[in-house]
Amino acid sequence: MKKSPVPLLQNGLRADGRAPDQMREVNMAVGVVSNADGSAVVSYGLTTAVAAVYGPREAHPRHLALPDRGIMRVRYHMAPFSTKDERKSPTPSRREIEISKVLREALEPAVVLEQYPRSRIDVFIEILQADGSTRVASLTAASLALADAGIYMRDLVIGVSVGLVDNTVVLDLNGLEDQYGEGDLPVGYMPNLKRFTLLQLDGAWTRDKFLEAIGLAVKGAEYVYQKARDALKNRYMSIAEEIYGR
Amino acid sequence: MYFVTPRQLIFPGDAVATADSRVEGPVYLDNGKYRSLVVGLVEFRDDGVVIVPLEGVYKPKRGDLVVGYVTDVLATGWEVDVKSFMPAYLPVGEALHKHVDLETTPLTTFLNIGDVVVAKVKDVDLTDEYPIILTLKEERVGKVERGTVAEIAPVKVPRVIGKKGTMLNTLMELGCDIVVGQNGRVWARCKDPRDEVFLASLIKKIETESHVMGLTDRVKAEIENYKKTKQQAAV
């Protein structure tokens, strides 16, 4: 493994000054793409994902439609200017295609597809800036956009990453830690139902470190979930207040 | 037992009540608890709790009045977009009163792509190839040739009509024909085409500020103001 140009952990703090169990600054807004049925932008530090939802709408081509439930189409894609160094080719890479699939499978358990037979729900996610943890920021953005579209969901799905840096479990990997750390474990979590819908891992983990990381992921997801609720409140609270008066 | 309070904003996954309670609206049962499926508002009624969604696609019901766009001409009918999650079907037998010979008369002579119809939902059957069947064989339905269609979120339709039709009656003071489709499309025709633009902007306003207290009065005032300005301009 290549050595990091700067120490990843020093005196208990990470290269960007965070404690191991600390998220970067989290920002979210709902309803940011006016043409879409639902949309959201989510940033964890520099990492920024914009999600737009169209549908449920008629499934095209028709032979893909299912008679008893809707189908989902999810696209994760990175902008050519989203990475720090060279321009990224806009052609979808194998990595982007795989992430699109795992994100779809992370969202499907939450969406009540049986409500929308013969139709399709499109979820488009674009990474405008990448600094680690892009797939989990995408997941949070996508679930907010689905809720904003009024699509029936059993719960929100919150994404966070945990990783292993100098044999310490850390929350919310940035690009540097992603590149030079010893392990990466992106997680998707339904906070009310307490179920995991996205789990991937690379690196080498002991059983103990893995379980510690899962615990930290839940803690991180609960923190991000409160921010997600705030973002939905910002969009919808005014309506609630206006109905009933302040 | 309820876990919510009246007038509360609620999100997907939030617990609403225990399974022995009365809960209506988009909720589901999980481990003995009702949970919300949507971003919505909690309303307490005499016999239980109702979750009112704040967004969402139009879910057609038999008997709904809808405003649709013809999107395709098929062998024996038309495909009509009614802003739902699947297209509706208008069979030729539900569109025309007299029999036509389809061998000699192209269907496009009656309705073509882009045409606008006010229609009734005749039937909804999700197991059908075309689950939504429309009809024009009713009062006050048919193809519309002039006017404008304002698009709003289907969940906001009750607000455009208002309690006992108060908002709609207020809008009628402009002297236009108005049809509110349950699917979130409002058709209007006025004598002056600029009145249609004003009316469409009012309907948009009702949608975005749909729940402001006293909105009906404010809309009334705007209409008065508009009429006055117009009269002065005419003088």
Added chain:
Amino acid sequence: MASISPYGKRFISYLRREQIKRLLSTRYRVDGRGPEQVRDVEVKVGVVKTADGSAEVRLGRTHVVAGVKVGLGQPFPDAPDEGVLVVSAEVLPHASPYTEVGPPDESAIELARVVDRGIRHCGYVDFKKLAVEGGKAYVLWVDLYVINDDGNLVDAANLAAVAALRNTQLPAVVKDETGIKLGRNNKSPLQVEVAKVPVAVSVGKIGGVLLLDPTFEEELSLDGRITFTFSEDRIVALQKSAGHFTQAELETALDLAWRGRERFASALKDVLG
């Protein structure tokens, strides 16, 4: 691959099209504007920190982000001592219910090429200064990203591109034993000639009435569209992208576009400095 007439994909009801036409014949638009009026326009730079230069433009509800990435590459054979400009455009599937997933379609490619031609020959960027020793050259990758499409993408994308170039920092060229490469720790501003900034202005025609800054709905009702790109007091690019024009209409359209130029140029004033 051939170009096929668009069919059925983008939809406007007959009623709406008639309404737009009827109102325009009284010089009034469905959103309340007059034919010569441009929507609110906002230009912001430095919005993407991972890019070497970036900008975002909101023209009404149309939202375009431009990101510039600087690379090292081979100059074009016919201009061996000049840097290279590559403009690409992607209308994201986010942008409207009609956008499909996939490589840029013909209208996105046209969008990129119209913006490209405006910038390429007007002298806003001095490509001669972008040659690098050893037969290499700087490559300016300008990626135009349409996030929400409410019409008039060309004018908005052009503003985003020129603003992003103004915001661009060129990484230094570093030499080591493996050859030359870019060092992103040491950057200097890309020099642009602000006075020569190209401004694209599209003119639409609906039922004989010429108008500026068409919305998405108006674009679906167009009988003609033409884009003029001006730099200083000259036309540096032109594209008729729909319908037909008489000579008299062309002249009127040119004058109208020239007046529209003022509006866009003033929106750029703050970011160009």
